[in-house]
Amino acid sequence: MSINKESYAYGASKSSIREIAAWGAARKAEIGADKVFDFSLGNPNVPAPMAVRSSIERALDLSPVELHGYTPAAGLPVARKAVADSLNRRFHTSYSPADLYLTCGAAAALSITFNAIVERGAGQEVCVVAPYFPEYKVFIENAGARCVEVMADADTFQIDVAAMAQAINERTVAVLVNSPNNPVGSVYSRQNLEELAAVLREKSREFGHPVYLISDEPYREIAYAGVEVPWVPSIYDATIVCYSYSKSLSLPGERIGWVLVPNTNPDHDDLVFAVAGAGRKLGFVCAPALFQRVLVDCVDEPTDIAAYERNRKALTDGLSELGYEYVEPQGAFYLWVKALEPDENAFFERARSLELLPVPSDSFGCHGWVRVGYCVSFDTIVGSMPAWRKLKESYGA
């Protein structure tokens, strides 16, 4: 037998988030969908905007050969132009279609980016801010680098810049940030990012090569109460942005997103080639053609924040009243709730016995918390409250 051990392990272990979701689906089939409160997945319950359907219907009037044919590897020029124009309008930049490489979603964008920069076998490192989306580590390690976890500030869940400065060394090729953040729901402030940028500039000088900042932004459009989500390339030049329409347009299954190498990145031309080459060698021929066309029409469609805002309020009001501690979410659609005992897995099991399915924090690289995804129906949130109460009471509160 010749099997790649790492691939086998990744396939056999699965993602614990998907395991919980699968358990939830089976449990719903068993006792009824309204009796199980599954907060595990980041699968938006908000429907894609009507404009997506109209755009698909319009695209179907093209000749099938034109519509479904191969696109250039980086994507249809018209789709990349739509994205570039939108970014330029919003962030006062001057990006061109050539700066963009359309991908099969953010996972592909990240995998491609790491494979574009990491030199395998060179002992390189990528720093991530913990708690963090667990697949980051999978993609980083697969590209041949070590994933270095740097805990966020324990109070604010902003980047702990001092800790990051300590973690960065001559082997560090990149720092990965994700704001609005999964799993915590924090949004990094301009000041926080500027402090990080100052450190990255200093370290880049010190080590004689740029430490890239990779900004993973699938939740950019989901920010509450007017909080600013700063445009990272305007703060630090050597930035690469990874984006997905999974959350903003509620299209997670369709796999459409992009890598942006901003024209202000000092290694722009080399990175553009390296991104294209990484996409090629991993087997990404092009992003799905029909959804590239959807971008042309829908790139500026507003995200239905109101639905998430309503869920957020119901969930935080409810848990707050019951005496749970949590991090006030500024963005994304996750609530980071303190487990009622130090062992988040024991807490999760007790929650599960009451049909509540959050995700224990060890999946995200830390202990003592659970992630509650509120990209679910409003009814799920309201309906779950008696179970959250029982859970609290079971701890004698």
Added chain:
Amino acid sequence: MSINKESYAYGASKSSIREIAAWGAARKAEIGADKVFDFSLGNPNVPAPMAVRSSIERALDLSPVELHGYTPAAGLPVARKAVADSLNRRFHTSYSPADLYLTCGAAAALSITFNAIVERGAGQEVCVVAPYFPEYKVFIENAGARCVEVMADADTFQIDVAAMAQAINERTVAVLVNSPNNPVGSVYSRQNLEELAAVLREKSREFGHPVYLISDEPYREIAYAGVEVPWVPSIYDATIVCYSYSKSLSLPGERIGWVLVPNTNPDHDDLVFAVAGAGRKLGFVCAPALFQRVLVDCVDEPTDIAAYERNRKALTDGLSELGYEYVEPQGAFYLWVKALEPDENAFFERARSLELLPVPSDSFGCHGWVRVGYCVSFDTIVGSMPAWRKLKESYGA
């Protein structure tokens, strides 16, 4: 600067096929689309069946949350069942949905398969039959193995089984075959595959591990004049099949295909995990959800062979009359034509000066030929004949 050198090289060099196509597109814009005869790409000119459009329209009546949401990593059970049932009907097999892993096309299927079996740094090898699709080498090397080219039989372009037996050694993890073949258009006979299987069984015994047979079959449905395209897993147990709907349903831009680990493969259970894990670590979250649903409706849609057959006849009749030598194509939509001088690139340049764009054979790992893709309009073929005549005459014939 920290850039992965291999990714940079792949991005900077591009695929020569795509370079030629890009040149052709620019040239068409310059002198008129009807004056340039671009035979470079494998982008089907036959439209997707009407059933694809109907299927998409029907899918749009689902709730957008259900339609566009994440699917399981291996694909919607209903889509995998449709594929398994279709295979079982056609090949008298007993595959289940669990044997299938839906992918973003055949490139993804191949990349995932190599990453599932190759142990990086172990000096492993994968044998391919040359001439061959150049991206095979990219995917094999990216997974960490060496790509060993074994020339096809010089007369029949069947697998040279004796040469293959010589090439296989204790480091060989797999042999990759592609029938109907790109770029030659040959179809491997049952006898040829049985002889290969006998060698693989013998070598597997000798080296104490299975030498997998990877069968890349995007052209399976495109075979002419009743030629048999044998079902490879029925001939050799340790087979993995990679498939794409790019050619059979004319959906190359939509990226939909699959990996099948047949239930008869002795390492089935381990391979299923390793395929899933490889897909995960490369960043393939799931195949595009909408086109997974299209498979449910369209998996048995007949491919419009008649259009390719008509093209094939016009092209072979025309070139034959002009005195060109070529391999009689039994399948796929490529004609393998002998260059009129030993240097295929010099021949290509002379062809290009007459606005004819085949692909020189060095792109496929051998010399002295060009590939003429006839997945173009009938008019392109007819219109190109005066240029083919001039090309022939320029060599003094």
